[in-house]
Amino acid sequence: MQTITANQGQNFKDLVIKATGDVANLIVMAAANDVSPTATPVVGRVYIVAGTIKKSISELFTNNDTPATLFIDTERPVTNLYGFPETFPFL
Structure with missing residues (x-):
């Protein structure tokens, strides 16, 4: 059984892409680990790799080159997402 550790x-989604090379495995891997596909992974937790692996893509990532796209803005907490015209939800 192949596993991956969250960084x-x-x-x-980053974990799934690194492990399998295909985001289409998101639901399969979430179900195998009994987590929500939109959940933030726990750093250091080991997850089971599930789904079809595309080695040509997954082998591009190493421990030093890992996808990490989670963004939490602690400087500007969002209090009013749709306060048009003051703010836009995508700023």
């Missing part, structure tokens, strides 16, 4: 700054 700082990763969301679950």
Whole structure:
């Protein structure tokens, strides 16, 4: 059984892409680990790799080159997402 460990700054989609090379495995891998596909992974937790692995893509990532797209803005907490015209939800 193949596993992957979550690193700082990763969301679950990053784990799936690194492990399998295909985001289409998101639901399969979430179900195998009994987590939500939109959940933030626990740093250091080991997750089971599930789904079809595309080695040509997954082998591009090493321990030093890991996708980490989770962004939490602690400087500007969002209090009013749709306060048009003052703010836009995508700023």
